[in-house]
Amino acid sequence: MAIIKVCDRNDTGKYVLTVKNASGVKTVAVDVKVLDAPGPCTDTIKISPVTEEKCTVSWKIPLEDGGDPVTHYIAERRETSRLNWVVAETECKTLSCVITRLIKNNEYIFRVRGVNKYGPGVPLESEPVIARNAYTIPSPPGAPEITAVGKEHAIIEWLKPESDGGSEIKNYLVDKREKKSVRWTRVNKDYTIYDTRLKIASLLEGSNYQFRVAAVNAAGNRQPNEASEHHIHYFKWNYFYFNFSYSIADTPAPPSVPRVTDTTKHSISLAWTRPMYDGGADVAGYILEMLEERTEQWYRAHHLAIIILSHSSTSLQKQCHFLEDCLDLGKLPRKYLKVEEVVKQLLTPGNMTLQLVKASLILES
Template sequence: MLTVVISGVYSVEAINPSGSKRESVKVEVFDTPGEPVGPITFSDISEGKVTLSWNPPENDGCSEVTHYIIEKRETSKISWTLVTDECLASTYTATKLIKTNEYQFRVSAVNRFGVSRPLDSAPVIAQMQYTVSDSPGTPDATDVDGESITINWAPPTHDGGNPVKYYIVERREKKTGRWLKVLTRKPIVEAAHRVTHLTENVEYEFRVYAVNDAGIGAPSNISMPIKCAEPTEVPDAPSIVNVNDTTNTSVSLEWTRPAYDGGMEIHGYIIEMCKGSEIEWHRVNEDLCGVTKYNVTGLETGAEYKFRICAVNSVGKGRSQRNS
């Protein structure tokens, strides 16, 4: 019968009527290494490439693992092909993959006595696991003077599975067809930006794109025209906000225009709501509401809500008025 000897420290004891004697013996069994410890994990998956990672074998065969052999196969085929036989670390980036094909990888450890059994991976497709982000919210003006306009916007509701890295802002003079990219020294990483070097008393429109590792997403809606002029004042709050009608999932709001518009045209209104005892307000309408009524839908049946409304002119948002 074949007995497998495991490396370790063994004790031998001899006993006779006069006493006993114990000695320890260190036994090392030289062999090929055990298979690498899995699972094989994948990261940085993109078009045509993927990074594999694994753990070294628990049993190195009493000889240092010198390198790893990596093989691959398309799951529709039986044969394996060599990726590399010179991998010195427990991670490797495989390239030149066909992005629509599904692959399986296997990794073997090597020491001076030979090659281990391979560790097989789960199937993987070498293509980006995310898409471009949704469009950002419509830009609004928060500050205006004679040579600049500061705008802000809501981040995309869905980033495509990959964080937004920065934003691209474009501007044009009102009703002209040519959009110009706003040039910046550093990427725009916040959902706000001060656009400078504008012409006084000219009205501008803006739109914003979100960018992640998948590329540039769709543009936001175009902002209301914003006049580049020294500020006067923001408008007052609407005088009265009433709830005219309700259903299980909607509320119909109506309000009166502000008594004072800040000395310039009111572009529209922003409706915000707050649920129950919460303290955070959320914007309801992405685009400015151009009339003095609005139907809020998609509400939770039986829940209590608070609403507030503010007017917006070229200077910015005015004070809010809550529903009575």
């Protein structure tokens, strides 16, 4: 009988036993398996993805199980500036685990050891990693511009950030405040904004407002961008009807409910009928808006609103059409023609009548 008093898993293997006496020599091979705690996990520890708060650690099973199957694993972490290890997972049954409660921008080392009935095995350590996001906060979007206003609403637009920080922009935060106030109020508390255009309702007529926008991705958001100009509010549309006599036309009745006439993978075709009442003037065009499911914000499906100015002459029988982007006020000149000046430019000698639909943008400050 041979007794090895001190041994560990490294003594596992094939031994050759040789017996010798006066009659000769006898040799036999013996497989010896030392019962012990597991050896280190195979290969290296992989850490991905890493954020400023958590990371996912994964590994492979040990090559040596110590003569008994591995039942679970222990995962630990240590800041490189400290010596003590902190247990992050005491009984992980799989080959990966999520380690949380990391401190932003701190450097960590992780280690994993298998456990069988003989105890915890030899640990395998990872390379140092820094707890920070693979992406950064996006750059500020462009300063918002007021492109259209109404009695109780305003439409603002802004440019996308130059950089999304490596993560998709998932929301825009829009704030507003009155000129006499120092406190900003969040506009979209209860809904998400994906577009770079927003209609802001419930404004007070005659008040001056300022707006600002911040972009949000998975890393968070920076301070809002440069605010819009303070004094822009408000504009007002005036509607007139001319036949060399001055009268005010009414707004048209609503058209019929749109119906779907055709659909493709990337588009949808709609049709509707004219309003029953045109308000005393020909309908100049239509504005189509759409609402995304499970949201409350309407978006304009097209960018152009059309002003149609037409006149007819008994001698020329001529029609002229003038198209302007009425809603993009940032592109219009700051000085607007009065209605009378528009009329004078359209009139030519002869007996004619003039009809003006959606005329004269008048600035009220």
